[in-house]
Amino acid sequence: MIEVSELRKSYGEKGRSIIAVDGLSFRIRPGTVFGLLGPNGAGKTTTIRVMTTLSDPSGGACSVAGFDVTRDPASIKERIGVVPQENNLDRELSAYENLLIYGLLHRVTGLRKKISEVLSVVELDESRERVVQDFSGGMKRRLLLARALLTDPEVLFLDEPTIGLDPQIRRHFWNVIRKIGMDGRTVVMTTHYIEEAEALCDMVGIMSKGKMVAFDTVKGLKKLVGEYVVDTITEDGRLEQFMCCDRREADSVASGLQGRLTIRRSSLEDVFVKLTGARI
Amino acid sequence: MNTMSWYPVFLREMLLFRRKLFRVGYLFSAMVVPMIYLVTFGLGLGRTIDVGGMSYVAYLLPGLVAMSSMNNSYSWVSSALTLNRHYFKTFQVFVLAPVSPSAIMLGEVFAGMVKGLFASLLIICTGFLFTGMFVTTLFFLVALLLNCFLFASLGVITGMLAKSHEDTSTYNNFFILPMAFFCGTFIPVDRLPAMLGTVVAMLPLTHTNILIRKTALDNEGVVSLSVLVCYAVVFFSIGSRLIRKYSE
Numbered sequence: 001m002i003e004v005s006e007l008r009k010s011y012g013e014k015g016r017s018i019i020a021v022d023g024l025s026f027r028i029r030p031g032t033v034f035g036l037l038g039p040n041g042a043g044k045t046t047t048i049r050v051m052t053t054l055s056d057p058s059g060g061a062c063s064v065a066g067f068d069v070t071r072d073p074a075s076i077k078e079r080i081g082v083v084p085q086e087n088n089l090d091r092e093l094s095a096y097e098n099l100l101i102y103g104l105l106h107r108v109t110g111l112r113k114k115i116s117e118v119l120s121v122v123e124l125d126e127s128r129e130r131v132v133q134d135f136s137g138g139m140k141r142r143l144l145l146a147r148a149l150l151t152d153p154e155v156l157f158l159d160e161p162t163i164g165l166d167p168q169i170r171r172h173f174w175n176v177i178r179k180i181g182m183d184g185r186t187v188v189m190t191t192h193y194i195e196e197a198e199a200l201c202d203m204v205g206i207m208s209k210g211k212m213v214a215f216d217t218v219k220g221l222k223k224l225v226g227e228y229v230v231d232t233i234t235e236d237g238r239l240e241q242f243m244c245c246d247r248r249e250a251d252s253v254a255s256g257l258q259g260r261l262t263i264r265r266s267s268l269e270d271v272f273v274k275l276t277g278a279r280i
Numbered sequence: 281m282n283t284m285s286w287y288p289v290f291l292r293e294m295l296l297f298r299r300k301l302f303r304v305g306y307l308f309s310a311m312v313v314p315m316i317y318l319v320t321f322g323l324g325l326g327r328t329i330d331v332g333g334m335s336y337v338a339y340l341l342p343g344l345v346a347m348s349s350m351n352n353s354y355s356w357v358s359s360a361l362t363l364n365r366h367y368f369k370t371f372q373v374f375v376l377a378p379v380s381p382s383a384i385m386l387g388e389v390f391a392g393m394v395k396g397l398f399a400s401l402l403i404i405c406t407g408f409l410f411t412g413m414f415v416t417t418l419f420f421l422v423a424l425l426l427n428c429f430l431f432a433s434l435g436v437i438t439g440m441l442a443k444s445h446e447d448t449s450t451y452n453n454f455f456i457l458p459m460a461f462f463c464g465t466f467i468p469v470d471r472l473p474a475m476l477g478t479v480v481a482m483l484p485l486t487h488t489n490i491l492i493r494k495t496a497l498d499n500e501g502v503v504s505l506s507v508l509v510c511y512a513v514v515f516f517s518i519g520s521r522l523i524r525k526y527s528e
Contacts, residue, residue: 049528053376054372054527054528055527056527075378077378080376084369084372088370088372088373090292090296090368091368101288101292104288104291105285105288105373105374105377105378106377107378
């Protein structure tokens with residue numbers, strides 16, 4: 001279980017501080033794949049940093065796997081795996097050496113076998129002795145995922161796990177994440193890719209300016225703002241959208257409009273635009 | 281607490297060190313500054329300096345070992361830690377692991393000590409080449425180990441406090457460089473002006489230079505040993521505390 005209550009995080013000196021997370025509250029049940037969406041600067045990465053004990057909260061409470069982030073960070077560290085947004089692999093070490101150090105730090109038993117297993121999961125078996133600085137961006141992301149899986153974590157945090165990956169590798173990532181979710185482990189991921197959240201997440205939270213503006217299943221969120229959208233192009237070339245609760249309402253709205261128009265099912269992006277007035 | 285939890289931190293540094301070691305540039309850069317000092321002072325200017333009847337090269341060599349071990353233990357740790365925190369983000373891997381701050385500290389300090397001891401070994405070998413002899417006593421070894429330990433610990437402190445890589449040069453210019461020249465490496469401390477001598481007497485390298493040249497433990501040696509131990513304990517505690525307080 002992950003419980004976040006009135007979480008606040010600000011940076012900088014008093015009087016000139018920037019509030020990154022502002023009274024955030026939510027709860028994630030074990031075994032859930034949870035997606036945190038929001039525009040740049042919404043506070044997603046800061047929230048992940050607090051949950052993974054990398055940043056101290058400025059206020060409120062946060063517990064992961066039943067342990068408080070400020071009172072018992074060591075117990076949380078034993079139970080989580082983290083794929084950070086920025087590559088923090090040792091560039092001058094090989095893939096194997098990176099995993100070896102991580103495994104020793106986390107006291108993984110049967111480490112050599114485990115390293116082979118995780119490298120196989122991310123299809124990097126043949127590159128185990130290669131130095132990381134010779135890896136492509138996609139290979140580095142895969143190695144970060146392998147590293148996070150090395151400890152069989154109860155909770156896996158993925159901060160923009162597929163950013164910059166080509167579609168083929170992204171699909172491979174999705175399969176791995178889906179499998180982790182099916183194993184009953186909790187996954188918390190941030191993403192800019194709407195289709196990624198729709199494909200993987202049981203629950204989705206939308207953040208804007210440090211606050212949670214919506215928290216529900218993908219289906220629930222669509223219902224909240226309307227399951228159908230009527231898109232129309234105005235005479236001056238602008239796109240206008242009308243959110244409708246069902247198909248009948250969409251047909252009715254469309255009948256009163258002129259010009260090019262489309263009726264379609266709503267997407268998470270529509271939900272975001274409706275709730276925050278901004279594009280993801 | 282697992283008594284070996286420092287080992288992965290140390291191992292990481294050693295794996296990186298091994299790779300650097302095989303680059304010609306590393307060995308050259310570790311040796312070039314002490315060699316310049318040895319030639320300039322030991323074989324040049326030093327001939328005019330009276331160091332109580334002994335040969336100046338014999339006086340200078342232990343000082344160069346102390347200075348070089350200080351520079352290498354300190355600089356490697358402070359520079360690597362700053363880069364790992366701010367640019368490469370690899371320090372996150374340590375703080376996200378279930379190991380204690382003192383274990384991270386110990387791993388970093390031991391790694392810094394190895395680098396300092398390695399640089400010292402190069403000077404000792406050079407000393408053999410130049411003079412055909414190099415006397416190492418028990419006090420020499422104790423002083424050398426303590427010196428590496430405390431300056432590697434100071435390196436962690438700087439690495440944890442520096443806000444950018446440029447900051448480490450600033451700390452270096454204010455603390456390490458003056459110590460290299462004023463703390464008894466090149467000339468005995470009692471030749472310095474009285475006011476400067478008082479300040480210098482409080483600095484750790486001064487006491488390393490006193491202890492490293494002792495052949496028997498007298499009162500002065502005991503004081504220097506005590507000062508070095510105090511510095512080691514204080515720097516280690518501050519470094520561990522800074523790691524404990526680390527938050528991004």
